[in-house]
Amino acid sequence: MITFSSTKPLKPPSSFPPFLHSVPPSASFRFPPIPSIRNPPSRLRILSLDAAQTFDYETQFKSQYLKSNALKIAVVGFGNFGQFLSKTILRHGHTVLPHSRSDYSLAAADLGLTFFHDLNDLCEQHPEVVLLSTSILSTEKVLAKFPFQRLRRNTLFVDVLSVKEFPRSLMVKYLPEEFDILCTHPMFGPESGKGSWAGLPFVFDKVRVGNDPYRVSRCNKFLSIFEKEGCRMVEMSCAEHDRYAAGSQFVTHTMGRVLEKFGLQSSPINTKGYETLMNLVKNTAGDSFDLYYGLFMYNKNALEQLQKLDMAFESLKKDLFGHLHHVYRNQLFGASVEKPVLYLEQKLLTNGTIPVEAPSIEICREER
Missing domain, CATH: 1.10.8 (Helicase, Ruva Protein; domain 3)
Structure with a gap:
């Protein structure tokens, strides 16, 4: 709705029927076409644009719908990758509760989030989903000390580690039987996925999800974040993932680190192929060595690929x-x-x- 202000008062055209000037508010009728005004008022000024009113039910229904579909997601491991995922999760209307061993309170504040230094305080917020975005090497240590008793009895645990059989076995070992388990791997990172996630593979395995409609819906809501971003959703077992990943991801990281040690540098006559190699070094060298070591140590297929x-x-x-x-x-x-x-x-x-x-x-x- 646009409201205009003018220095000259606007009067209804004389061609309007007289009864239109005294119509009661409750009357229902169709207005005839408004004739064009030959002398429009000068110096129009917009006072308000589409102002929301108390009876704006469309906005209210939309807000209620978003709240009913929102998840409360605890992100355990709020480092580079955890922050990268959290930005997209927030954009889809979900609540993010960040925690990490290191102090990322400033990074959380930049996203409008409250950082939880104590894991017990985080669990008392009763998140519906706990997203494990820790390093591969520290995952068991985190799970072994996790205060599960402070969570709801059927909380969904999701990991986003680059290997799958290893975290699967850890979660089956440490999590209470009532908890749901979803193993996932977004096969992209802050560099390769900074522009768009459209077409990028997202691998997942519903290791243990209860038949209750609420638990099924909760799992699907989490997966829908990546679906709506245009990811290519690939459902496969953890063992199958590790077999394929050793031949693709581990080899890619290995070649990137070899070229980094080789000392690949830009030149005035770079070819397209050379630029591709430099981008490979950039994408892989930005990750920590712990990640690369984890790809080797906790994927039994990696040694074979190295040989x-x-x-x-x-x-x-x-x-x-x-x-x-x-x-x-x-x-x-x-x-x-x-x-x-x-x-x-x-x-x-x-x-x-x-x-x-x-x-x-x-x-x-x-x-x-």
Whole structure:
């Protein structure tokens, strides 16, 4: 609704029927089309724009709907990733209760949140969902000291760790049987997901969710946060996730850290491929080494992938030195040589270098 103010009083056009000037408020009728005003009032000024009134039921119903669908979510581990998730959770109208070992009270205040230094105080707020965003290495320590007795008996626990079988076994071990368990992994972070989550994979496994309609609805409400953000929702078992993640996430982090140690630097003639490698280093080096170590330590498939990477690199070196030896052989004996110098070739492929004890050219010719 827009209210106008003018220096000249506005009068109804003379063409209006006389009865319109004395219509009781309760009357119901259709107004005829308002004729155009030839001389509009000068210096119009807007006094109010769509002011909410006490009878604005649309706004009231919307507010009640949002409150009825809101979850009270405790974020345990309010570091970089915990804050990253909390911003989106808040945007969907849910309540966030942050806690961490380190003091993130200023970061919480920036989001309009109250930071809980004591885990007991947090649990007494009776959150419906406890979101574990701790590091992989500290998860067991957190669960072992968690004051479960201060929570509601069927609280939903959700983890967002990069490995899945490890936290699954810990939650089954430490959580009371009445508690629900949802293992998830948003396969993106503050760097890769800072623009949009649309199309990014979100893996989840409903390890233990009660059949009660409230508990089913609560779990679905939490998952809907990522659905509404456009994530590609992938439901799979924790074991299956770890098998795939070892071949994708662990390998990605390994290559990023190798290139970081290599000292990859920008140049005036960067190619698209080189820029991709630099972005890989940026995305992986920003994570703590504890995360990378956790990917290796608590995913039984990671060691196998590391060995495969090592074997692939050695195989590539042998291919390179093998072709190099072919060039040397042609330079020494000419392109018409029918048989390779087996001794020299075998040594080169085995050691990756030209052996010092290689026979002289004359000896090779005699053997030929």
